[in-house]
Amino acid sequence: MAANADVWEVFIQSKNGLAHKHVGNVHAADKVMALENARDLYTRRNEGSCIWVVKATDIISSESEDSEAFFDPSNDKMYRHPTFYNMPDGAKHI
Amino acid sequence: MNETIFQKRIDAEKKIEPKDWMPDGYRKHLIRQISQHAHSEVIGMQPEGNWISRAPTLRAKMILLAKVQDEAGHGLYLYSACETLGISREELIQQLHDEKAKYSSIFNYPTLSWADMGAIGWLVDGAAIVNQVSLQRTSYGPYSRGMIKICKEESFHQRQGYEIMAQMASGTAKQKEMAQDALNRFWWPSIMMFGPHDADSPRTGNAIKWKIKRQTNDELRQSFIDKTVEQAEVIGLEIPDPDLKWNEERGHYDFGEMDWEEFWNVVNGNGPCNKQRLAHHKKAHDDGAWVRDAAKAHAKKPKIAATN
Numbered sequence: 580m581a582a583n584a585d586v587w588e589v590f591i592q593s594k595n596g597l598a599h600k601h602v603g604n605v606h607a608a609d610k611v612m613a614l615e616n617a618r619d620l621y622t623r624r625n626e627g628s629c630i631w632v633v634k635a636t637d638i639i640s641s642e643s644e645d646s647e648a649f650f651d652p653s654n655d656k657m658y659r660h661p662t663f664y665n666m667p668d669g670a671k672h673i
Numbered sequence: 674m675n676e677t678i679f680q681k682r683i684d685a686e687k688k689i690e691p692k693d694w695m696p697d698g699y700r701k702h703l704i705r706q707i708s709q710h711a712h713s714e715v716i717g718m719q720p721e722g723n724w725i726s727r728a729p730t731l732r733a734k735m736i737l738l739a740k741v742q743d744e745a746g747h748g749l750y751l752y753s754a755c756e757t758l759g760i761s762r763e764e765l766i767q768q769l770h771d772e773k774a775k776y777s778s779i780f781n782y783p784t785l786s787w788a789d790m791g792a793i794g795w796l797v798d799g800a801a802i803v804n805q806v807s808l809q810r811t812s813y814g815p816y817s818r819g820m821i822k823i824c825k826e827e828s829f830h831q832r833q834g835y836e837i838m839a840q841m842a843s844g845t846a847k848q849k850e851m852a853q854d855a856l857n858r859f860w861w862p863s864i865m866m867f868g869p870h871d872a873d874s875p876r877t878g879n880a881i882k883w884k885i886k887r888q889t890n891d892e893l894r895q896s897f898i899d900k901t902v903e904q905a906e907v908i909g910l911e912i913p914d915p916d917l918k919w920n921e922e923r924g925h926y927d928f929g930e931m932d933w934e935e936f937w938n939v940v941n942g943n944g945p946c947n948k949q950r951l952a953h954h955k956k957a958h959d960d961g962a963w964v965r966d967a968a969k970a971h972a973k974k975p976k977i978a979a980t981n
Binding site: 584586602603604605606607608609612619620623624640642643644 | 756
């Protein structure tokens with residue numbers, strides 16, 4: 580039996596100006612077929628103005644079991660948020 | 674230990690993602706359920722495909738084509754979700770061909786008249802929606818996201834079916850008779866789509882504990898019947914169940930007992946169309962092998978001028 584076709588992850592920009600969002604994946608032998616399959620599968624109702632396809636094997640993901648340690652460096656830096664700061668009473672537009 | 678943490682996450686309504694640790698039983702249950710669901714979408718194209726070339730109007734034909742195309746799409750969403758559990762598309766299709774994986778028995782009934790397109794959309798898709806709405810909250814992330822996408826698209830299916838039934842029911846006496854006949858044939862198989870009674874459904878316990886299923890077979894069946902009875906009344910058709918009546922105390926409709934002998938007979942391969950459905954799927958898959966091979970050969974060919 581023939582081996583699996585490659586898996587391509589699909590990202591769709593729903594309209595001009597917005598970010599591309601992951602919607603799922605398709606099987607395809609090459610990039611042209613991946614784009615066409617993604618169009619046929621994920622945009623049957625005008626869901627998109629632009630599609631990206633990326634080979635699933637080219638995506639590097641952080642590990643969810645390590646997420647605590649991985650994201651730890653940002654946890655104790657509350658001063659990065661505007662709500663950390665005390666504003667004097669009466670100050671406006673800040 | 675792992676299992677305790679896993680169950681805690683489930684109980685806290687956290688979604689399980691592909692790389693997370695999960696019990697073997699959870700993975701196996703999901704592969705069986707999602708693949709059965711995917712196969713049902715794909716095999717379900719056959720009874721409706723049967724009427725594309727004989728649709729009564731161009732409008733009806735375009736709609737039916739779009740619907741069958743959606744079913745293919747839904748099958749693909751579900752195969753994708755299933756593959757995240759570590760099984761390949763080829764293995765899944767092989768299991769279908771080897772009859773190790775099932776698909777919904779409803780598709781083993783023939784579609785004898787145009788009214789059957791109405792009955793399938795209204796009842797079969799209607800029952801599927803009740804199930805799928807509930808599964809949007811399933812604990813496995815990729816399955817849940819697939820269900821959300823499918824539910825968005827599915828309500829057009831039920832409405833197009835109900836429209837056909839309404840049109841035929843208000844047409845000539847002969848047309849109304851066809852609509853009633855379709856309802857008579859599809860009613861019982863439709864309410865059996867939810868599966869055996871909870872008491873006879875050995876796997877329900879774990880599926881509920883793991884929040885793969887959020888409601889039991891009997892709960893979902895009752896919810897579908899409660900919704901559908903009034904819809905039949907509105908278009909002047911009669912549900913073929915003499916025991917069907919409103920139960921004030923329960924706040925639900927009571928209904929007659931289903932023919933489980935027939936159900937298991939069809940599940941076990943002896944329905945009117947089991948052999949035909951599977952043979953057609955195998956043939957289409959085998960006939961398409963050269964296309965898959967050619968696509969791969971084309972992808973391997975050195976490009977004369979690289980575009981990027």
